[in-house]
Amino acid sequence: MSEDVRRRRTLLGLAIVSLFVLVISMAVDRRSSDDGGGSERASDDTATPDGSEGDGGDADAETDDQPEGEFFRSDFEGLADPDGFTKPYPNAAVEGVLTFRGNPSRSYYGAGPVSRATPQVLHRFPDEPMCRQSSNLGTTKIWCGMGWTGQPTIAVREDRTWAIFGGYDGNIHFMDAVTGERILPDVETGDIIKGTPTIDPDGSPLVYSGSRDNLLRVIAFDRPGQAEVLWTLDADAVQPTLWNDDWDSSPVIIGDHMVVGSESSRFWVIKLNKSTDAAGLIQVAPEIVFTTEAWDQEALNINGDDTASVESSVAVHGNTAYFGTSAGLIWGYDLGGLDAGEAPTADFRFFTGGDNDASVVVDDEGMLYVASQYDRDLDRAREVGQLTKIDPSNAVNPIVWKLDDQSALKGGIYGTPGIHGDTIYVGTNGGRLIALDRATGAVRWEKRLPPPVWGSPVIVDDVLLIGDCEGTLHAYDVSDPAIDPPELWSIELGGCVEATPVVWDGRIYVGSRAGHLYVLG
Numbered sequence: 214m215s216e217d218v219r220r221r222r223t224l225l226g227l228a229i230v231s232l233f234v235l236v237i238s239m240a241v242d243r244r245s246s247d248d249g250g251g252s253e254r255a256s257d258d259t260a261t262p263d264g265s266e267g268d269g270g271d272a273d274a275e276t277d278d279q280p281e282g283e284f285f286r287s288d289f290e291g292l293a294d295p296d297g298f299t300k301p302y303p304n305a306a307v308e309g310v311l312t313f314r315g316n317p318s319r320s321y322y323g324a325g326p327v328s329r330a331t332p333q334v335l336h337r338f339p340d341e342p343m344c345r346q347s348s349n350l351g352t353t354k355i356w357c358g359m360g361w362t363g364q365p366t367i368a369v370r371e372d373r374t375w376a377i378f379g380g381y382d383g384n385i386h387f388m389d390a391v392t393g394e395r396i397l398p399d400v401e402t403g404d405i406i407k408g409t410p411t412i413d414p415d416g417s418p419l420v421y422s423g424s425r426d427n428l429l430r431v432i433a434f435d436r437p438g439q440a441e442v443l444w445t446l447d448a449d450a451v452q453p454t455l456w457n458d459d460w461d462s463s464p465v466i467i468g469d470h471m472v473v474g475s476e477s478s479r480f481w482v483i484k485l486n487k488s489t490d491a492a493g494l495i496q497v498a499p500e501i502v503f504t505t506e507a508w509d510q511e512a513l514n515i516n517g518d519d520t521a522s523v524e525s526s527v528a529v530h531g532n533t534a535y536f537g538t539s540a541g542l543i544w545g546y547d548l549g550g551l552d553a554g555e556a557p558t559a560d561f562r563f564f565t566g567g568d569n570d571a572s573v574v575v576d577d578e579g580m581l582y583v584a585s586q587y588d589r590d591l592d593r594a595r596e597v598g599q600l601t602k603i604d605p606s607n608a609v610n611p612i613v614w615k616l617d618d619q620s621a622l623k624g625g626i627y628g629t630p631g632i633h634g635d636t637i638y639v640g641t642n643g644g645r646l647i648a649l650d651r652a653t654g655a656v657r658w659e660k661r662l663p664p665p666v667w668g669s670p671v672i673v674d675d676v677l678l679i680g681d682c683e684g685t686l687h688a689y690d691v692s693d694p695a696i697d698p699p700e701l702w703s704i705e706l707g708g709c710v711e712a713t714p715v716v717w718d719g720r721i722y723v724g725s726r727a728g729h730l731y732v733l734g
């Protein structure tokens with residue numbers, strides 16, 4: 214470890230220590246429920262972590278005492294601890310919601326509290342609406358604001374909370390989450406950004422973001438005055454490809470590896486080779502260590518088309534990476550040999566019969582929750598349903614239960630489901646908001662919202678947040694999962710809310726198609 218790295222980590226450790234003092238003083242009123250890593254929080258425990266915990270990536274770090282704050286420490290020897298389900302990113306050196314749905318199992322929604330009274334619009338970012346013209350597959354139009362998936366990411370770094378997100382202006386934005394001010398000039402890409410960026414969990418000042426301009430970017434935000442694009446990957450860099458060339462998938466970072474899918478219908482594993490240069494600035498030297506086609510001919514033959522893009526964000530459970538494709542294929546790849554230089558192998562394949570743009574959510578038992586669109590008139594789509602609990606260890610009959618949503622073609626589900634306790638929540642293209650018993654699949658309640666409902670439900674402190682496409686963000690009290698939940702409040706955001714919100718420290722961050730990101734609190 215260089216002196217620069219050591220010095221920077223010491224500074225980071227000091228910052229975390231002071232953060233812990235602050236968090237301890239706030240712990241009692243900050244969160245009353247025990248979601249996330251909060252259950253170990255004790256007001257009489259003033260222990261602070263040592264430097265090794267601040268480093269975050271050390272598998273030998275003590276795990277009996279969870280550090281204060283929204284951290285999840287794991288000594289799991291594989292890639293992604295199954296116990297990290299619904300918890301913050303395992304062994305992260307920074308607090309926050311660092312990727313789409315917060316963690317490798319795509320099941321962490323942020324830190325409360327969430328206002329039970331109608332919040333105020335504290336900030337509207339930026340001054341001018343985020344708009345640009347975009348052409349795709351022969352159609353040109355003006356896009357504004359933030360859309361699917363469009364979840365802002367949050368990272369608490371030293372004395373500042375960052376919100377980093379892409380917009381339909383094609384820019385990656387760096388906003389002070391507290392003041393709503395721009396921290397760094399935007400990083401411009403050549404087309405709109407639909408997906409959710411990923412902030413490096415190991416504390417490296419790196420953010421990873423796709424764009425519709427066909428490039429996936431690795432961006433450093435430690436340079437004074439201007440973030441810097443360190444590396445790009447073109448979706449067509451490796452052939453063959455199918456369909457399109459955008460990047461909507463939110464990368465998952467596992468150690469020094471980035472795991473991601475492209476709309477060119479490929480699955481990628483990139484070794485980042487992170488380092489710190491003599492000036493103390495982060496550097497990368499990425500290499501593609503694995504990429505493969507995300508389709509097979511059997512599925513294409515049944516579908517009768519060549520759409521196989523990976524727009525979902527890869528989920529990791531144990532050593533297995535799961536992702537869905539527009540061909541209706543759910544793949545599981547064993548990444549366990551990566552550090553030994555062994556190529557990943559496909560050890561799970563499931564055909565849904567519908568486009569799987571939603572990310573696979575994996576629970577602590579390894580069960581998959583797969584949301585599918587109903588966009589092809591296939592018997593298989595009716596057999597599998599549009600929300601399906603799958604046991605990947607059962608090769609003969611993996612479907613545990615299913616929910617049907619087949620009242621119209623172009624039905625089904627685009628948003629990634631949300632799980633809170635024994636309930637799973639999902640919105641549909643047709644405007645259904647549905648709560649199901651996670652064990653049995655029984656529908657507990659259902660509401661109708663102005664369609665489509667493409668955002669993903671966010672559940673923090675027993676409050677469920679979901680946007681609709683008339684521009685309303687709704688908050689429901691789901692403290693009693695058995696009853697149709699009362700609406701606590703709603704707020705108008707001027708345009709379709711198809712982006713997924715994020716909650717952090719009493720505030721809600723959400724974009725709408727009207728043009729802006731809103732900070733509510």
Ligand SMILES: [Ca+2]
Pocket residue numbers: 404425426427457458459
């Ligand atoms: Ca493109």
Ligand SMILES: [Ca+2]
Pocket residue numbers: 407459461476524
């Ligand atoms: Ca797309």
Ligand SMILES: [Ca+2]
Pocket residue numbers: 522524538539568569570
């Ligand atoms: Ca798709």
